[in-house]
Amino acid sequence: MLPRANHTLPMPTFVSAFCQLASLTDSAITDLKGMLHTKSYDKGEKLLSYGERCKRLYFIDEGLTKTFFSNESKEFIMRFFSEYALFTVVDSFTAQTPSHYEILALEKTSVTYINQQDLEALCKKHHCIESAFRKLLSIATTNMMKRISEMLEENATERYNRFLRDNGQLLQRISLGDLSCYLGITQVSLSRIRSGK
Amino acid sequence: MLPRANHTLPMPTFVSAFCQLASLTDSAITDLKGMLHTKSYDKGEKLLSYGERCKRLYFIDEGLTKTFFSNESKEFIMRFFSEYALFTVVDSFTAQTPSHYEILALEKTSVTYINQQDLEALCKKHHCIESAFRKLLSIATTNMMKRISEMLEENATERYNRFLRDNGQLLQRISLGDLSCYLGITQVSLSRIRSGK
DNA sequence: TGTATTATTTATCATTTGTAAAAAAACATC
DNA sequence: GATGTTTTTTTACAAATGATAAATAATACA
Numbered sequence: 001m002l003p004r005a006n007h008t009l010p011m012p013t014f015v016s017a018f019c020q021l022a023s024l025t026d027s028a029i030t031d032l033k034g035m036l037h038t039k040s041y042d043k044g045e046k047l048l049s050y051g052e053r054c055k056r057l058y059f060i061d062e063g064l065t066k067t068f069f070s071n072e073s074k075e076f077i078m079r080f081f082s083e084y085a086l087f088t089v090v091d092s093f094t095a096q097t098p099s100h101y102e103i104l105a106l107e108k109t110s111v112t113y114i115n116q117q118d119l120e121a122l123c124k125k126h127h128c129i130e131s132a133f134r135k136l137l138s139i140a141t142t143n144m145m146k147r148i149s150e151m152l153e154e155n156a157t158e159r160y161n162r163f164l165r166d167n168g169q170l171l172q173r174i175s176l177g178d179l180s181c182y183l184g185i186t187q188v189s190l191s192r193i194r195s196g197k
Numbered sequence: 198m199l200p201r202a203n204h205t206l207p208m209p210t211f212v213s214a215f216c217q218l219a220s221l222t223d224s225a226i227t228d229l230k231g232m233l234h235t236k237s238y239d240k241g242e243k244l245l246s247y248g249e250r251c252k253r254l255y256f257i258d259e260g261l262t263k264t265f266f267s268n269e270s271k272e273f274i275m276r277f278f279s280e281y282a283l284f285t286v287v288d289s290f291t292a293q294t295p296s297h298y299e300i301l302a303l304e305k306t307s308v309t310y311i312n313q314q315d316l317e318a319l320c321k322k323h324h325c326i327e328s329a330f331r332k333l334l335s336i337a338t339t340n341m342m343k344r345i346s347e348m349l350e351e352n353a354t355e356r357y358n359r360f361l362r363d364n365g366q367l368l369q370r371i372s373l374g375d376l377s378c379y380l381g382i383t384q385v386s387l388s389r390i391r392s393g394k
Numbered sequence: 395t396g397t398a399t400t401a402t403t404t405a406t407c408a409t410t411t412g413t414a415a416a417a418a419a420a421c422a423t424c
Numbered sequence: 425g426a427t428g429t430t431t432t433t434t435t436a437c438a439a440a441t442g443a444t445a446a447a448t449a450a451t452a453c454a
Contacts, residue, residue, distance in 0.1 A: 069346065069350075071350060074350075076346065076349040076350055078342065078345060078346070090342065091335070091338070091339035091342065094335040094339075095335075100346070101342075123328070123331075124324075127321075127324050127327065130327050130328065130331060131320070131327065133331060134320075134327060134330060134331040134334060137331060137334040137335050137337075137338055138287055138288070138291040138292075140334075140338045141287040141288070141334055141337045141338045141341060142288035142291075144338060144341030144342060144344075144345060145275065145287065145288065145298075145341060147341075148275060148341060148344055148345060148348070149266065149273065149275070149297070151345070151348050151381065152273040152381045153266075153268060153273055155410075155411095156410080156411075175430095175431070175432090176431075176432065176433095177431070177432085184348065185411070186411075186413080187431090187432075187433090188412075188413080188414095188432095188433080188434085189410085189411055189412070190432095191433050192410095192411085192433090192434090194432095194433090195433075195434085352440075352441095353440080353441075372400095372401070373401075373402065374400095374401070374402085382441070382442085383441075383442060383443080384401085384402075385402095385403080385404090385441090385442075385444095386440085386441055386442070388402060388404080389403090389440095391402095391403090392404085
């Protein structure tokens with residue numbers, strides 16, 4: 001976990017993260033709070049399995065997860081999510097279709113979540129909640145576009161260096177095997193890059 | 198343009214595309230129609246330049262565009278959009294920030310569009326319009342995730358074959374240079390793949 | 395038609411990345 | 425501390441892709 005600049009600052013929460021997306025009415029905040037659940041996962045536990053419908057929008061209170069998919073032989077990591085991230089598997093969550101992706105806890109992880117049906121109902125009831133959720137989706141799209149741009153423009157060495165720059169803190173918590181799956185290269189290749197040859 | 202199965206079917210329009218995302222009230226449809234504009238671009242004209250704020254959500258009535266960015270030496274194509282596609286540059290449009298991406302007409306292209314401010318106002322006024330827009334964003338995210346998955350899992354040959362499968366019709370309308378910029382390989386490499394060596 | 399321009403292919407060589415197997419290092423457990 | 429397991433690195437070789445330059449094909453247009 002990142003050291004917080006001022007420990008008197010309140011810890012980010014699902015609600016505070018949502019409020020940052022769009023300003024919410026008091027009544028919306030009350031209703032939102034009423035729909036939240038919490039859950040803990042051990043290291044290695046799955047939050048979502050292949051083929052399952054993703055029913056939850058997650059906020060990580062503590063811990064680290066990866067969203068990934070696999071073929072016969074290899075694994076491919078879409079993203080890591082750590083403390084204070086708000087995330088889901090967008091396509092499965094939105095359309096309630098079987099997920100092509102899985103979510104796994106890389107550490108003991110505590111989450112706060114809301115169920116898809118409850119969020120959908122809140123969107124209907126509170127326009128501001130739908131606005132916040134829309135904002136979240138536009139941020140998600142933006143992040144994905146950045147990732148595509150980087151994959152197009154940069155080679156493996158540049159992508160590794162960018163990861164160090166943008167996610168240096170995570171490096172200590174992620175195995176190099178997982179990092180290579182995220183970068184889209186083999187672990188051997190990543191090891192080569194790190195050794196600077 | 199794809200031959201339409203039954204030519205008595207009405208042509209897709211901005212409004213019909215939007216209605217497919219979420220059901221709109223009559224009053225929302227009326228307001229939406231009142232905010233639409235049309236414009237034509239010659240082949241080679243830019244719909245959006247680097248650093249400009251993307252102010253419009255576009256629907257293509259006819260023609261073909263590419264969304265791309267460049268560094269000193271190379272160009273990278275995010276996506277092609279052809280008839281009946283609804284699109285914008287999400288980050289620039291949503292946050293009204295300078296765009297890292299450009300949009301260029303690859304053919305004479307006619308669009309229907311709505312201005313960001315007008316859409317934002319409509320989202321405020323009509324909950325159903327915001328729902329439709331949210332749906333559009335979740336589809337955009339899903340498309341981006343698919344693209345990332347493919348870039349991670351597939352090599353250049355597989356990506357080319359997938360493009361043929363998914364966008365075969367476009368192949369006739371896109372230069373192989375542009376296709377290589379989309380696939381993330383050089384034109385020489387694409388030529389090699391096509392020749393099957 | 396002829397010419398200029400652009401797009402595509404081919405050839406050659408360098409670099410990057412992948413594959414497979416083994417070695418080394420780090421970690422966990424008894 | 426000894427042992428077994430997992431992670432990471434190293435090595436050697438193969439395959440894919442990039443860079444450059446030249447050849448060919450397609451297109452535009454005077």
